[in-house]
Amino acid sequence: MAADTAKSMRVSDKVMIEMSGVHKWFGDFHVLKNIDLTIKEGERIVIAGPSGSGKSTLIRCINHLETHDAGKIVIDGIELTEDLKRIDEVRREVGMVFQQFNLFPHMTVLENCTLAPLWVRKMPEAEARDLAMKLLERVRIPEQADKYPGQLSGGQQQRVAIARALCMNPKIMLFDEPTSALDPEMIKEVLDVMVELAREGMTMLCVTHEMGFAREVANRVVFMDEGEIIEQAAPDEFFSAPKNERTKSFLAQILAH
């Protein structure tokens, strides 16, 4: 079943993200070491690895929340440099979902969703509202539109965050541990939304410890440790026949229980 789903999702030949020779340091700490990663349109990538291995930093480089110190990052044909105009251009195409949701607490759910379309895309208000309601329906919480984030559960907040990112009609979605801050009973409702998104052909990069999700929707699992990409493979191969010793011991740890 899982394999069928994965196969049914098409991957085009168009390159969406290309990282080559990317290095990054936090002070003296070499957090990303010579990262080469090419992602095509429609690919669903799960990035796994022990904490502190640079997974989050890697995806935060893609929308320039972190600057890379060396190497080249090209997003949908736009190279990321210090040029602010290009950074804004890339950010319009890349949606991001954070571990801590980061909804704006002083705005209603609807206002959270319409903010960027209104101010960045300059969309008329009625159109932005319709779009937001459509996406809130898609994440199954249209009835919460007029509430404030503080009144929602963690799972609901994270689904709003996904809808908010989708409102910009992004070509790429980044997920930075989207379920790590959730209570166990809420993880599924968020993963369900993400699975649906994957089936619709969204290019996705997801840092997560949800290996079930990886098996179901990823077409590639990237394993990182100590700032390097150690191994990447299709999920079947990654889980059943890992090649590297570090991958093996990581999988032994997380799949043990």
Added chain:
Amino acid sequence: MSAIDMMGPPQRSGSVLGWLRRNLFSSIGNTVLTLVAAYLLWLTIPPLLNFAIFDAVWTGETREACLGEGKGACWPLVWANFGQFIYGRYPESEIWRVNIVFALGFIALVPMLIPSAPAKRFNVIFLLVVYPLIALVLLAGDRPGLPPVPTSEWGGLLVTLVVAVTGIVVSLPLGIVLALGRRSSMPAIRMLSIIFIEFWRGVPLVTVLFMASVMLPLFLPEGLSPDNLLRCLVGVALFSSAYMAEVVRGGLQAIPAGQYEAARAAGLSYWQTMGLVVLPQALRHVIPGIVNTFIGLFKDTTLVLIVGIFDVLGQVRAQLSDPTWTVPQGALTGYLFAGIVFWIFCFGMSQYSSFMERRLSAGRGR
């Protein structure tokens, strides 16, 4: 229904005696404190009320009405000089201009207090941009049909309000800009903001006013010396901006980095991020601090007295040397009046601040 479903919350005893016992006499220590406090109140409140109300002289035309044993506050003194306390030496024939400015300000303020009032945005623009211009033209004059009134003739509550309102209106936006500047990633802007803030916070307001009024004209070429009141206004506004900047910075620091990241990741620019996401939250956090600064500023306006500008307190003091109203209780009466005036304005601001806090926190779930 089962017995558990039938249970209501525990009964709170409603009797006055019960309340007294719980809150005032719950232990020996509390009982002692209650008695001491009651004694202190008994020592201070009745004499104050006697002086201000029961023994006070309320009517009379001259000082003789207030003379005599056991008489309290001499309110006729205030009535007789009321015009001076409010308008200073503003020419009597032109006082209608001041009244229009007061009335306009009051009318524009009222809708701000009513959350459901329409056209908020228009009202704010009117209050912050149009109103000051109207006030300036009307008060200073020198336009067709409006003879000029030099600021040296302004005084009383008029001056207090002009200084305080200017300080408030200028210090909030300037303070926000300075606070953002101090947190900027650009070193030059950060340095300039820090130098500005630390300079103005480091000197006493009295020094600022004195420098503005006495020293500045010595450095400026002859004939280019701006108006004395204007110089003080600039001094007060810059001084309070520095304080405001630090209050706002405190609010900015309370906003988690995730808020900036979410806004930037959505493609918002720096100014959009600040204006739409960060500042609305940060300012909400520091409403008490902002209003605290406003109240402090309002009371600090009394310091303009040292450069020869007469605010309410200055007018009251000046009046004390007027021989037609020399009565033993004159000083007490005058200061009591000035105190009441300041208290009304400051208490009003503090009430408005708690009203805003309640309104902004209502319905947000946290």
